[in-house]
Amino acid sequence: MRALIQRVANASVTVDGEMVGEIGPGLLILVxxxxxxxxxxxxxxxxxxxxxxxxxxxxxxxxxxxxxxGGAALVVSQFTLAADTTRGNRPGFSAAAPPAEGERLYAYFADRMRAEGIDTAQGRFGADMAVALTNDGPVTIWMDI
Structure with missing residues (x-):
């Protein structure tokens, strides 16, 4: 799995004008x-x-x-983290898991964050999301596992 982690003072995700996830201090995790x-x-x-x-x-x-x-996590699915930009000008995303498996692992990851004792909010898999954040630091870390 691949994640881009940002330490935030606050973050939220909105889908079609509806806020579906929001946190105060913690981490925005694009996964x-x-x-x-x-x-x-x-x-x-x-x-x-x-x-x-x-x-x-x-x-x-x-x-x-x-x-x-005691901070929270906002977990947002982001298949574009799988972008391959080595050829041409259009990124390829074939390294991302197929959508059904990606959605399952995204939900599983968010549940695992909760199992770690972290208050966890989520975006909506596959939706066109608007993510707002106040980056703290800024601290941004790329992780591959």
């Missing part, structure tokens, strides 16, 4: 299931993100995790 991914990759990604020490402690050092801060 893509790649072809061949299994539950194991989703388990590993959720565990790693929940423990990733990218929040400031009292001394101002990035030393605290999402768990430590």
């Amino acid at each position: 893509c299931a790649m072809e061949g991914d299994t539950d194991t990759q989703a388990d590993q990604l959720a565990a790693k993100i929940a423990k990733l020490r990218i929040f400031k402690d009292d001394a101002g050092k990035m030393n605290l995790s999402l768990r430590d801060t």
